[in-house]
Amino acid sequence: xxxxxxxxxxxxxxxxxxxxxxxxxxxxxxxxxxxxxxxxxxxxxxxxxxxxxxxxxxxxxxxxxxxxxxxxxxxxxxxxxxxxxxxxxxxxxxxxxxxxxxxxxxxxxxxxxxxxxxxxxxxxxxxxxxxxxxxxxxxxxxxxxxxxxxxxxxxxxxxxxxxxxxxxxxxxxxxxxxxxxxxxxxxxxxxxxxxxxxxxxxxxxxxxxxxxxxxxxxxxxxxxxxxxxxxxxxxxxxxxxxxxxxxxxxxxxxxxxxxxxxxxxxxxxxxxxxxxxxxxxxxxxxxxxxxxxxxxxxxxxxxxxxxxxxxxxxxxxxxxxxxxxxxxxxxxxxxxxxxxxxxxxxxxxxxxx
Amino acid sequence: xxxxxxxxxxxxxxxxxxxxxxxxxxxxxxxxxxxxxxxxxxxxxxxxxxxxxxxxxxxxxxxxxxxxxxxxxxxxxxxxxxxxxxxxxxxxxxxxxxxxxxxxxxxxxxxxxxxxxxxxxxxxxxxxxxxxxxxxxxxxxxxxxxxxxxxxxxxxxxxxxxxxxxxxxxxxxxxxxxxxxxxxxxxxxxxxxxxxxxxxxxxxxxxxxxxxxxxxxxxxxxxxxxxxxxxxxxxxxxxxxxxxxxxxxxxxxxxxxxxxxxxxxxxxxxxxxxxxxxxxxxxxxxxxxxxxxxxxxxxxxxx
Numbered sequence: 001x002x003x004x005x006x007x008x009x010x011x012x013x014x015x016x017x018x019x020x021x022x023x024x025x026x027x028x029x030x031x032x033x034x035x036x037x038x039x040x041x042x043x044x045x046x047x048x049x050x051x052x053x054x055x056x057x058x059x060x061x062x063x064x065x066x067x068x069x070x071x072x073x074x075x076x077x078x079x080x081x082x083x084x085x086x087x088x089x090x091x092x093x094x095x096x097x098x099x100x101x102x103x104x105x106x107x108x109x110x111x112x113x114x115x116x117x118x119x120x121x122x123x124x125x126x127x128x129x130x131x132x133x134x135x136x137x138x139x140x141x142x143x144x145x146x147x148x149x150x151x152x153x154x155x156x157x158x159x160x161x162x163x164x165x166x167x168x169x170x171x172x173x174x175x176x177x178x179x180x181x182x183x184x185x186x187x188x189x190x191x192x193x194x195x196x197x198x199x200x201x202x203x204x205x206x207x208x209x210x211x212x213x214x215x216x217x218x219x220x221x222x223x224x225x226x227x228x229x230x231x232x233x234x235x236x237x238x239x240x241x242x243x244x245x246x247x248x249x250x251x252x253x254x255x256x257x258x259x260x261x262x263x264x265x266x267x268x269x270x271x272x273x274x275x276x277x278x279x280x281x282x283x284x285x286x287x288x289x290x291x292x293x294x295x296x297x298x299x300x301x302x303x304x305x306x307x308x309x310x311x312x313x314x315x316x317x318x319x320x321x322x323x324x325x326x327x328x329x330x331x332x333x334x335x336x337x338x339x340x341x342x343x344x345x346x347x348x349x350x351x352x353x
Numbered sequence: 354x355x356x357x358x359x360x361x362x363x364x365x366x367x368x369x370x371x372x373x374x375x376x377x378x379x380x381x382x383x384x385x386x387x388x389x390x391x392x393x394x395x396x397x398x399x400x401x402x403x404x405x406x407x408x409x410x411x412x413x414x415x416x417x418x419x420x421x422x423x424x425x426x427x428x429x430x431x432x433x434x435x436x437x438x439x440x441x442x443x444x445x446x447x448x449x450x451x452x453x454x455x456x457x458x459x460x461x462x463x464x465x466x467x468x469x470x471x472x473x474x475x476x477x478x479x480x481x482x483x484x485x486x487x488x489x490x491x492x493x494x495x496x497x498x499x500x501x502x503x504x505x506x507x508x509x510x511x512x513x514x515x516x517x518x519x520x521x522x523x524x525x526x527x528x529x530x531x532x533x534x535x536x537x538x539x540x541x542x543x544x545x546x547x548x549x550x551x552x553x554x555x556x557x558x559x560x561x562x563x564x565x566x567x568x569x570x571x572x573x574x575x576x577x578x579x580x581x582x583x584x585x586x587x588x589x590x591x592x593x594x595x596x597x598x599x600x601x602x603x604x605x606x607x608x609x610x611x612x613x614x615x616x617x618x619x620x621x622x623x624x625x626x627x628x629x630x631x632x633x634x635x636x637x638x639x640x641x642x643x644x645x646x647x648x649x650x651x652x653x654x655x656x
Contacts, residue, residue, distance in 0.1 A: 134484045137503035138404045208486025252397030329396040
């Protein structure tokens with residue numbers, strides 16, 4: 001959906017969410033790009049020390065979203081990456097997550113709407129926007145609508161955020177708005193609920209379900225974001241690695257041991273963990289592990305001229321930094337050879353006697 | 354099969370045991386192949402497509418079981434396989450019966466074994482199938498997906514053979530007294546999908562599935578309680594418990610009819626009259642072929 005407007009590289013870019021991996025890495029890569037004059041990183045908290053080095057070329061401003069107006073006033077483009085995918089029990093849990101995701105986006109968009117200088121808005125969204133239902137098609141295109149309101153907090157936040165973005169688009173038709181629906185991010189360097197899930201020796205799954213999963217490599221996600229800022233891509237795009245991994249397949253490749261649990265049991269366990277404040281998994285993960293989620297990336301490939309590496313390759317890159325697990329491919333190959341040799345020996349002895 | 358991480362594939366190392374020649378080598382190769390298969394499965398080194406179709410599992414596990422069922426148990430005879438396209442998309446439309454939809458699985462297995470190119474049939478299933486645990490998992494691995502417009506068109510655009518049963522539960526869950534009477538074909542969504550993608554429609558008549566679990570009664574309150582479309586009572590179920598799940602060994606005849614081209618009809622996909630007309634035509638073809646096959650098979654349990 002690129003329009004006739006000539007690509008104009010933005011002078012000043014505001015990036016939100018720089019206290020977290022994706023935001024910090026994106027702001028840093030943009031600051032290193034000669035086509036961009038100035039990068040301003042915004043977040044409500046200071047970036048942790050591990051990310052501070054990365055943000056050398058970025059003007060970091062610590063402020064809450066309700067006072068973001070002054071920063072946005074100087075911006076040609078705003079990239080909204082301040083999105084929490086799971087509640088952080090140490091940082092206020094689900095209430096704080098919703099506050100940041102929904103209210104934060106609302107306040108940022110309100111500020112953007114008032115600034116005549118702004119030409120471009122890039123918003124990080126998620127394939128969770130398609131919800132989870134048994135009547136869903138196998139592959140979602142950008143035009144698919146969710147059949148029912150999802151039960152997971154993150155998915156509901158995503159629907160709210162996209163609703164606000166649609167409103168913004170109506171009120172500011174002169175601004176190029178790019179909504180990027182990312183599949184779950186993965187890679188050797190990123191730490192998410194899903195990467196922690198696949199790092200455990202024993203992983204819970206839902207009995208009788210083997211969902212189809214897609215991942216996008218974090219480096220490819222950064223590349224798509226970069227192109228969204230530098231080029232003109234008005235519209236909504238799915239961003240995922242082509243191909244599919246079944247959950248069982250991913251667990252086996254990681255060398256982990258799956259423990260199937262009946263779904264009602266999992267729902268109870270999640271509720272219990274939530275009330276104890278130790279909830280690492282929510283209904284978002286449960287829905288993903290029951291229904292799976294696969295998206296069509298034709299629009300991304302055609303309009304961005306970029307194909308992310310495949311889901312399997314992205315997952316392999318994540319595995320490269322893992323320990324190989326209990327049932328590693330090497331151990332199984334060794335076991336296979338041992339069994340084969342044993343059978344051959346037994347048969348050779350049998351034939352001689 | 355991609356070799357991830359560039360590890361050497363140790364299973365390929367040819368190492369025949371000393372002193373064993375002749376038939377011994379065959380068994381050695383079989384054991385090695387079996388172990389290699391197990392290792393690939395246990396390490397996840399296989400491919401599934403975006404619908405979740407696991408070709409390796411289907412060919413090595415499902416297909417041999419179904420082959421045994423349709424050859425030895427149902428003694429199925431197949432006619433008109435030449436009417437299927439050698440390559441490219443095609444919509445295979447069949448009658449549906451038998452209380453449990455074994456006919457769909459048998460049709461897919463028969464097509465795979467008899468087609469010259471050994472093509473897979475991608476079945477479209479009711480949402481109940483995808484609601485149930487275990488069944489939903491197996492269905493996707495067997496290449497099935499939800500019967501909905503986007504999935505049907507996506508598969509056809511990808512050049513697949515797609516199998517549909519427009520009667521749905523009205524067909525599978527009908528009384529034995531109504532056997533071989535085709536039920537209503539719904540709104541003809543399958544025709545619209547074929548018209549939009551220009552895929553030919555191949556009607557198929559299946560005779561024999563009606564007798565595998567003859568439904569004598571339907572306990573509706575129990576069905577409602579369990580959230581099922583019907584709760585069947587057959588001569589063996591529920592009286593014999595799990596044994597009631599053994600299908601009666603009826604004689605099956607399956608005939609593929611001449612294809613109906615839809616290439617010039619793309620603009621009629623949104624015209625309900627044209628769509629319903631074509632749906633009727635397909636239904637009549639199947640009904641007539643079913644009658645013809647029944648005349649050729651007077652005894653349902655013939656050898």
